[in-house]
Amino acid sequence: MALLKLAAVLLACGGSLVPAAASSTSSTSGAPAPVLLDCVGHPQNRPTQYVVACGDGNNYLVALHWTQWNGTAARASGTDAANDCRPYCAAGHFHRYPVEVTLDGPVSWAGHDGTVRYTRLTLDYPGDRPAGMPAHFVFPLPKGPAGATPV
Template identity: 45%
Template sequence: MRAAITLCAAAALAATLGTASGAPSKPRPVQQESKDPVLVDCFWRPEVRPAEFMLACGDGNSRLDLLEWSRWDGRAAVAKGVNWVNDCKPYCAAGRFHSYPVTVRLDDPKPWKKNPDLRQYGKISLTYTDGRPEGFPKVVTYPLWS
């Protein structure tokens, strides 16, 4: 009986540890009293210094990962990371994802329409530092949703 209980406890612990180590990292929670802007994700959640960020919310064909932030303040935020982009060849469902090192810059903070007590960055720029997706310029800038 004791052996069975010990085995079950070990299995439960292993399952918990396996799940925790395989789970994506969570962004730091946003505090209302923060004066720095937030980055709003695809699910309309405000984030501060996220480790990953989905650029293509509709189809998931472009995302940022391994983000390491060197700046996050009232005017701008800067990080280095990787942009994973689907080549969509011969079509997106059959395409392959390729990684491209990037520098990410967030600018244009303004009140968030959903929660005017928070300011959100309104623009994101990616600078490709070593290779880039076919047809992309070295620097791309996108407006962020609000």
């Protein structure tokens, strides 16, 4: 039941980033690489941490190691930390699961000429995963406010 709530929160809240040191990268075409927006619309490149459940923080990605970040997609391996919410979320415990992360669906970021943002996050669990979560989970990323500052 708790993981069904988690899945609902993930779908309702979209993705979010914990600010992390990141460097700008460019795709091979010379155009700026797409950005990943956090819950408040701040653009990030190659973050090492990413809050998935921005509404309550009960699911986040850590130790992200990016092997690709370009105008088509971004790929990383890392760890998904998910709260089991037992008996309820505030009293729950976080469990860690290896995960492969893909960002894709790049589109122009409205109000930010020349900046492209990823629109979709995919989580693939090669082994154990949070109870109730599918091995392959795809959900949309936030659009971000039009006034956020590009990188």
